Amino acid sequence: MLLSSRIVRSSLVTAPPRLSRFFTQAHKVCKEEDPIAPPSPTTQQTEPKYTHFGSKTVLKSNKQKLVGDVFSSVANRYDLMNDVMSLGIHRLWKDHFINKLDPGKRPNSTTPLNFIDVAGGSGDIAFGLLDHAESKFGDTESTMDIVDINADMLKEGEKRAMEQKKYFKDPRVNFLVSNGEVLEEIESNSKDIYTVSFGIRNFTDIQKGLNTAYRVLKPGGIFYCLEFSKIENPLMDLAYQQWAKVLPVMGSMIANDYDSYQYLVESIERFPDQETFKSMIEKAGFKSAGYESLTFGVCAIHWGIKV
Numbered sequence: 001m002l003l004s005s006r007i008v009r010s011s012l013v014t015a016p017p018r019l020s021r022f023f024t025q026a027h028k029v030c031k032e033e034d035p036i037a038p039p040s041p042t043t044q045q046t047e048p049k050y051t052h053f054g055s056k057t058v059l060k061s062n063k064q065k066l067v068g069d070v071f072s073s074v075a076n077r078y079d080l081m082n083d084v085m086s087l088g089i090h091r092l093w094k095d096h097f098i099n100k101l102d103p104g105k106r107p108n109s110t111t112p113l114n115f116i117d118v119a120g121g122s123g124d125i126a127f128g129l130l131d132h133a134e135s136k137f138g139d140t141e142s143t144m145d146i147v148d149i150n151a152d153m154l155k156e157g158e159k160r161a162m163e164q165k166k167y168f169k170d171p172r173v174n175f176l177v178s179n180g181e182v183l184e185e186i187e188s189n190s191k192d193i194y195t196v197s198f199g200i201r202n203f204t205d206i207q208k209g210l211n212t213a214y215r216v217l218k219p220g221g222i223f224y225c226l227e228f229s230k231i232e233n234p235l236m237d238l239a240y241q242q243w244a245k246v247l248p249v250m251g252s253m254i255a256n257d258y259d260s261y262q263y264l265v266e267s268i269e270r271f272p273d274q275e276t277f278k279s280m281i282e283k284a285g286f287k288s289a290g291y292e293s294l295t296f297g298v299c300a301i302h303w304g305i306k307v
């Protein structure tokens with residue numbers, strides 16, 4: 001059983017769905033005006049002021065702006081680039097993520113669910129969750145906050161809602177520009193399901209983001225994350241490393257943007273492996289934490305329950 005009986009109580013999750021064997025493996029110091037410069041030996045001791053931006057060391061106070069520039073730059077070609085760079089596989093990952101969570105108000109429940117999708121700019125996950133809830137459980141009442149720090153990415157999500165004539169100006173759906181590390185507009189203990197997909201890797205302070213996820217969830221609520229991870233098989237890892245070298249070149253050719261995709265590759269390298277990230281989820285206070293590696297560990301789904 002994937003998740004605890006507490007969760008079954010809140011009628012959110014059923015047994016994990018069937019999976020294709022291929023698809024799852026189930027199991028600088030900077031002067032203030034210079035945001036990207038290597039730290040000198042003397043100032044390295046003041047490390048908490050610094051963080052990573054891809055392979056660079058930057059002032060923590062500057063990372064948000066640098067990440068913001070990356071996503072403003074990629075926003076209008078986001079879907080195309082993802083399809084090309086992942087050979088369409090990101091859609092399978094996202095579908096699996098949603099099906100495995102199996103979200104929606106069950107017919108025997110009278111209480112709609114409150115979802116929050118953090119770093120959800122494109123709307124992929126948020127709309128997918130709501131579609132699933134409606135088509136599988138007839139749930140047309142549950143609500144969704146789509147939160148992103150970047151207004152350009154959120155606009156892409158809203159544009160998509162408008163184009164598909166669904167979830168646009170829908171009173172159930174709220175688009176909110178906010179930092180996932182803080183979520184100051186979101187009340188504590190107010191959400192049933194917290195999702196974050198390919199977003200948390202970009203946070204300046206990942207542990208702070210996890211602590212905030214814990215804060216906003218109700219007792220019994222689920223933290224559920226899709227993110228790049230570590231490939232466990234050395235041969236596959238070698239193949240992936242070759243693919244990763246080509247990504248910035250494709251970014252340059254298709255979107256005239258080498259740097260953003262170089263950042264993508266470097267941020268993937270820096271993100272903790274499956275077990276380390278699971279420990280961070282536990283450190284935030286979540287119980288029954290676990291994960292499932294997808295496509296040899298290229299990415300992984302992690303979860304945890306607030307009890």
Ligand SMILES: COc1cc(O)cc(C/C=C(\C)CC/C=C(\C)CC/C=C(\C)CC/C=C(\C)CC/C=C(\C)CCC=C(C)C)c1O
Pocket residue numbers: 070071074078081082083085086087089090198236239240241243244247260261263264268295296298
């Ligand atoms: C700037 O930051 C970003 C920009 C962006 O467009 C997207 C993201 C976040 C990422 C996604 C939403 C998923 C989409 C994926 C990509 C854009 C590219 C990253 C893809 C990989 C790192 C690997 C892709 C996986 C494959 C091609 C299939 C499996 C491949 C291997 C295991 C290696 C090769 C091995 C064999 C072929 C056997 C973003 O942050």
Ligand SMILES: C[S@@+](CC[C@H](N)C(=O)[O-])C[C@H]1O[C@@H](n2cnc3c(N)ncnc32)[C@H](O)[C@@H]1O
Pocket residue numbers: 067071118119120121122123124125147148149150153178179180181196197198199200202203204
């Ligand atoms: C690769 S996109 C993922 C979008 C979507 N969730 C998906 O799966 O396609 C990463 C998103 O994380 C957002 N992001 C980065 N740092 C953030 C933060 N601190 N708080 C909220 N969103 C953030 C970016 O603006 C961007 O929209």
